[in-house]
Amino acid sequence: MTHAAPQTPSLETRDLTIRFGGHVAVNAVSCAFRPGELTVIVGPNGAGKTTYFNLISGQLKPSAGQVLKDGRDITRLAPSGRARAGIGRAFQLTNLFPQLSVLENIRLAVQARAGVGRQFLRRAAAHTELTRKAEGYLEATRLTGIAHQTAAALPHGDQRKLEVALLLAMEPDVFMFDEPTAGMSLDHAPDVLELIAEIKKDTRRTVLLVEHKMDVVRALADRIIVLHNGTLLADGKPDEIMNSDLVREVYLGKRGAA
Numbered sequence: 001m002t003h004a005a006p007q008t009p010s011l012e013t014r015d016l017t018i019r020f021g022g023h024v025a026v027n028a029v030s031c032a033f034r035p036g037e038l039t040v041i042v043g044p045n046g047a048g049k050t051t052y053f054n055l056i057s058g059q060l061k062p063s064a065g066q067v068l069k070d071g072r073d074i075t076r077l078a079p080s081g082r083a084r085a086g087i088g089r090a091f092q093l094t095n096l097f098p099q100l101s102v103l104e105n106i107r108l109a110v111q112a113r114a115g116v117g118r119q120f121l122r123r124a125a126a127h128t129e130l131t132r133k134a135e136g137y138l139e140a141t142r143l144t145g146i147a148h149q150t151a152a153a154l155p156h157g158d159q160r161k162l163e164v165a166l167l168l169a170m171e172p173d174v175f176m177f178d179e180p181t182a183g184m185s186l187d188h189a190p191d192v193l194e195l196i197a198e199i200k201k202d203t204r205r206t207v208l209l210v211e212h213k214m215d216v217v218r219a220l221a222d223r224i225i226v227l228h229n230g231t232l233l234a235d236g237k238p239d240e241i242m243n244s245d246l247v248r249e250v251y252l253g254k255r256g257a258a
């Protein structure tokens, strides 16, 4: 990446702002994200990280500013339209069917992405491209051994992996993860982090991660941006950001409200 010509950002926010009453939760955040780059968004509690994510994926509409996908203004699109535009947010999926098996869930997601009708799938089920694709996602997320278990019966760690498989099946080019290991036992967390590391290996993909745990940040980040009181306080390489006095101040709580 280092000496490559600057690519068009796959995702960009321009002066993105949202107010809740008098409170500005995200304040004129301008930032561009490029393929091949995993950016971790850090900041103290209440900094605006999840709100920024919600503005990008469309759960919230901004008070001002824009969200651009490959240069196209998608600010007015609903979350479904943004998903179709290639923005995939993990762990917020509406396409998980708890009563269906792991494989059926993934196959339906592949089918939805391919845009084919049920009729087609029924006729061609066993050996179609779709089934092969679904099996590929099963393998990629190491769920093959439990392909026929009901989604609802899975332990939390495996459910998260299934959600990653469903996200992969949507074939987004922007992947968003909000605290991917939150609420996970220590033995399951590495699995999901490994999947994210694999996702980022494909340099056509842009990955955004909100994360508090510094060991996770260190392991995955190509770049870190710091939000503080809704504003973009710092943006740079992990070493630079982690050794910055300003950022330390923010984390130690010495820097007051703006």
Ligand SMILES: Nc1ncnc2c1ncn2[C@@H]1O[C@H](COP(=O)(O)OP(=O)(O)OP(=O)(O)O)[C@@H](O)[C@H]1O
Residues within 6 Å of the ligand: 020, 025, 043, 044, 045, 046, 047, 048, 049, 050, 051, 052
């Ligand atoms: N729907 C809402 N209505 C009013 N205030 C909100 C709403 N959503 C978020 N906020 C406020 O916006 C600010 C930013 O919240 P946000 O959840 O984005 O922070 P965060 O950086 O993700 O924090 P955490 O690390 O604790 O998850 C907070 O002060 C929060 O109370």
